[in-house]
Amino acid sequence: MKIVDLKVRCVAIPLTCQLRHNTGVHPGYFLRTVLELITDEGIVGLGEVGGGDQRGALTKLKPRIVGMDPFHLEAIKLKVLRSIYYMSNARLYAAIEMACLDIQGKAMNRSLSDLLGGSVRDQIPMIAYLFWRYDRPDGKDDACAEDMADWCVELNETLGVKSMKLKAGVMEPGEEARVLELCRERLGPDFGLRIDPNGVWSVPTAVRIGRRLEPLAIEYFEDPSWGLNGNAAVRSQVNIPVATNMYPNKFDDLAPAVKMGSVDIVLTDIHYWEGPRGVKDLAAICRTFNLGVAMHSGAEFGIELAAMLHTASTIPEMTFAGDAHYHYLTDDIIAGGLMPYKDGCIQVPTGPGLGVELDEEKMEKYEREYEKRGDYYARFHQDPKRPDWYPIVGGL
Template identity: 80%
Template sequence: MKITDIRVRCVAIPMNCMLRHNTGVHPGYLMRTILEIFTDEGVVGLGEVGGGDQRSALTKLAPRIIGMDPFQLETIKLKVLRNIYYMSNARLYAAIEMACLDIQGKVLGRPLSDLLGGSVRDAVPFIAYLFWRYDRPGGGDDTRAEDLADHCEELAETLGVRAMKLKAGVMDPGEEARVLELCRERLGPDFGLRIDPNGVWSVATATRIGQRLEPLGIEYFEDPAWGLEGNAAVRRAVRMPIATNMYPAKFDDLGPAIRLGAVDIVLTDIHYWEGPRGVKELAAVCRTFNLGVAMHSGAEFGIELAAMIHTASTIPEMRFAGDAHYHYLTDDIIEGGPMRYADGAIRVPTGPGLGVTLDEDKMAHYERYYEQVGDYYARFHVDPKRPDWMPMVGAL
């Protein structure tokens, strides 16, 4: 079997609100680049990647993989990821690996999870991912802790989720701490609580807020301050697990993070950690050093979500519910529409490969929508209601 060609398309799907974070605003839609890898035997593999319009970048990599056997992933990885440092991009390689594993599963008639060692759970739980919202359903913006606590209660009821995470670093840190305090009060002692200011807080602020939240027994404090040194300083000062999807977010930084004592839990991400197989390698390192593992969301659509679920289902120690922006999307590009939550979890797809298929009518519709709205990464996640605002690390 040989790879004969690729096709790349950009699509955007509306959300039910605008999501604020400490580097700007997702402007009412999410966007992804969809990859198809074609083979001489007629089997097509699907991949997906974020980070803006990646069509040109993937097209430049096509000559490196055309003619390759999609089962020879080590060689493909060397040619795509290890060849020239200024073209090295784990996100792009991950989309290619995802598509090649999809091909392998289809050829073998087995789900992708079987290629990674087999599922140890048949469904993967997810959280209520909370953002401060503009233009929320029903109108208005989130302005106070009660707004987010109300949203958390709503998601707990409608999706059945049993944990939340607040994307912090947007409002006053004390008001963001109050979100978790209200959720603990309303949802009880067993509801999982997490907070993630994405490193924007100073060590002093992160320490103060962390110590305030200690009595809540939160699951973890994610990227409380900037960099390995910042996380390590906060970890020494608070009595709660420190998690990260920023430092480290690649294998080069994993050793230094362990030596510095910067982290207790690493959030896996298919794109940061070099594909599903890379996530399995990361899990093995975390197991060796007694680090916890959780799952990061990159604002994925159904193709990547399927890959995340397959991968997470094969990691026994991944006991934390996964992150997902998915409940903010109004639709998906896969046949059958958006995956369904049941008791806060989404079942592992059972079909061959990823177990999902593109809906070509939806693809055409959301390609046209993308052409209308454009690549928001080119606008640096501008805040439309604060046009002169810019992120400042450590200013709080």
């Protein structure tokens, strides 16, 4: 079997609101680049990647992989990821690996999870991912901790989720701490609480807020301050597990993180960690050093979500509920539309490969949506309601 063609398309799907974060605002839609690898046997593998319009970057890699066997992933990785350091892009390789594994599964009539060692669970619990919102369905903006606690309770009731994570670093840190305090009060002692300022807080601020949150017995404090040093400094002073999807988020930084004591829990991400097989490599290293593993969300659509669910299902120690921006999407590009939540979980897809297929009508619709709205990564780090604002690391 050989890869004979590579096709790429950009799609944009509207959200229920605008999502604020500490470096800007998602402007009411997510966009993804969808990859299709075609083989000489007529099998098509699907991949997906974020980070803006990646069509040009993936097309440049086409000559490197056309003619390759989709089962020969080590050689493909060497050709598209390891070859030249300044062209190395784990995101692009991950999308290609995803598509190759989809081809492999379809060729053998086995699921992607079977290719990774087999599932130990058939559904993955997910969190209530809380963002401070502009332009909610009721037309209002989130303005205080009570708004966010109300949103968490609503997601608990409608989706059945039993854990939350607050995307922090947007409001005054004490107000964001109050969100978790209200959620503990309203949802009880067993509801999982997490907070993630994405490294924007100074070490003194992160330590102060961390100590305030210690009585809540939260699951983890994600990227409380900037860099390996920042996380290590906070971890040494706060009695809460420190998690990360930023430091480290690549294999090069994993050994220093372990040596420095920067982290207790690593959030796996298919794109940062070089595809589903790379996530499995990461899980093995975490097991060696007794680090926890959780699942990071990158604003994915159904193709990548399927890959995430398959991968998570094969990692026994991944007992934390997974991150997902998914409940903010109004639709999906896969046949059948949005995957449903049931009792706070999403089912691992069944069927060969990823277990999902594209809905071509939806693809055409959301290609048009992308052409209308454009690539927002040029204005991702802006706030439309605060035109003079810009992010400052350590400014809080």
